Amino acid sequence: MQASAELVAFGQKHVAKGLNHLIEEVIQSGQGSYVTMSSGRRLLDFTCGIGVTNLGHCHPKVSQAAADQCLKMVHAQCSIAYHEPYLELINCLLPVMPSGLDSFFFWNSGAEAVEQAIKVARQATRRQNVIVMQGAYHGRTYGAMSMTRSKTIYTEASAPLMPGVFVTPFPYWHQAGFPPNVDEKTLVDHCLHQLKLVLSQQSAPSDTAAILIETVIGEGGYVPAPKSFLEGLRRVCDEHGIILIFDEVQCGFGRTGKYFALEWSGVKPDLMVFAKGIANGFPLSGIVGSKSLMDKMKPGTMGGTYAGNAVSCAAAIACAKVMQEENILQNVEARSQELFAALHKLKEDSALQISDVRGQGLMVAVEFGSELHSAADTPAASLKGVANKISTQCAENGLLILATSVFEVIRFIPPLNISKEELLVGMGIFEKVVRNVLSSVNTKA
Template sequence: MIPALMPNYKRADLAFEQGEGVWLTAADGRRYLDFGAGIAVSSLGHAHPGLVHAIATQAAKVMHVSNLYRVPQAEALASLLVNNTFADSVLFCNSGAEANEGMVKLIRRAQFKLGHPERTRILCFDGAFHGRTLAMISATGNPAYQEGFGPVVEGFDHAPFNNTNTLRAAITPETAGIIVEPVQGESGIKPATQEFMQGLRAACDEHGLFLGFDEVQTGVGRTGKLFAHEWYGVKPDVISVAKGIGGGFPLGAVLATEELAQFLTPGTHGTTYGGNPLACAAGMAVLEEILKPGFLEHVRAVGEAFGALLDAVTKSAPDVFDSVRGIGLMRGLHCKVPVGEVMAAATEQGLLSVSAGDNVLRLVPPLIVTEDECREACDRLVRAADAICEAKLTTQEKVS
């Protein structure tokens, strides 16, 4: 008999009852070091006092009114984002896929209003992940996500990632804009190169296209800058944001320059829940914490130390890991054995992680993590690798 919850997820047999900082406590009382952070969502960790207080206080007042009325909390959060980014205006929504849909609509709408109705196609890149809606699985371009859902949504083209030689050939008279992840997350923690990012900006300027960055996973401090595009010195026209911005409460956003944002007028787009008082109270608490003096410096320092510690892990366990990827607190270990085995072994050692494509173990702890906690995570990874090697040796001995 089918369970009450649709069997859509392959869930580990773990249920957590409480969290504090970078730790989660399971129903059986065992504590786990959380280096998955709800897939890079719990930016301030678990039970952060400021975030808890903001949500509880707002919930006791008013949670939702809809966008038929002014939402002061949304106005305040939008102003904070505008004052600290390239953007002139912000649209709030509920998730990363929804933010990416909004970004695509905004790019197409702007081209239409600027006298280029033929420009409707969006150029994306091999290895991308932009979400699970019908349009976003088409933008992603991975056949595994598209199987069984009928014809792909028209209007998305793909080119090789990090290849400036093939970029211009992929642009057509119908291209409206380009969307790229500064660091591809789902496909294996693959950062864009400086040359590639600058090439994207140059191509967009040359052809009259809009440049959009999918910062759903890389944004809100994950890489050590508020947004990852800042590392490249490249200004986007629009970006999508979600995951860490709500610290665990569902919240997404589209940030854009006035050139695009001016065309999203009443009736052109909408969302019932997007930017409601409760979500934006959570977003304010998160963003105010991340913008405090020293917070992003902490992420950069710990992220650099974490990278060095992971390098040491690959040297300690060369039969299991062979390289480290990523930047800041968005890291990946490329595995020489199936990543599912590594993830399970790490969980046995009390370390939570996330798998990614290309046989990569993804490590995205809360941004409040300390260097000592990163060291502890690495110790557990080495123990997990040792357990994998010991199990394989035992199996070989039994066979022989």
């Protein structure tokens, strides 16, 4: 085996530069809440591979199920015949799905599944347009990136994009142009009003196939959609026959303390998209809708070589069982309370310039005052880049944690089965780094 530095040099030479890395190191293995690098360094993982390994790295029951399936059947192509893990997975998922959503199609990645949902909406309504949220992230393939509005890097110099995409503000004060202390009702009323303007000025309801929203906006800053906003969207969609699609790729499958984040609002979409945590690292995504809606697709319009791979489905079945057997949602609730308590305590220290602590379950964000605040409470522009600095220094100190959005936001996505002790260790590193980074910012200011 080559030395760690040589491996990194090899990667820098031969891996496409368009792939960004949080750290210039090589991951060798992962177990539970930790990853080990080829240098021997061990890091606590509060990223879960961006919200994927929710049951910890290489959960023994999940890995075993995948290994067993590998020796039985790997590629049971979904257009040749049904396969057992596909059907068994549906059987495991049915009890936790929103009522009435019982017809499934499995894909590989989140982006593919989002695009599939749009295809269903367009074919079912025979309409073209899609309304998406300012700040949304739906993936990097052409259709998905055309509906992404979290950062220009995802679409820069890539036009022409998929046409027929219209944007409306998501109720996050930055996106809607309000100060941070705006009350929820004002924010939601404003956003629903803007949506009505989009429907009367840009995309007629009779041309609008779907409204697509992340139930908790992810890449855009980890902001849960308020219940009243989702209710408003539901009303608008019902009134105009528009398909309401919830993207639960990042926030689904226990991440927010419920099986799906939509349960916090009780609002039911027409289609839901899921991926990531569903199979704890094996590539699997899917969409679910009512049978009457999904059956509008003619046989042959859905499919894909690896769609609903048998090994991924077997892993997902194991995940569904572990969620029950290991009382994962109870752990999320307990750790979430501890995480929020620790972050609110940090927020009390004004020197740390934390402007917001938000989220649900173990999908939590801390926002530092950013230069995009409204003029009235603009903190020093020196805070620009603070989230990336924190993330980099955390990694140097043994904690993997990610920044997100164009604002100064750090996102916490620890494993859903993280222990109290591991959470404490991670928070210790985070606090130390935040104090260090903010004190150097404050000294310069």
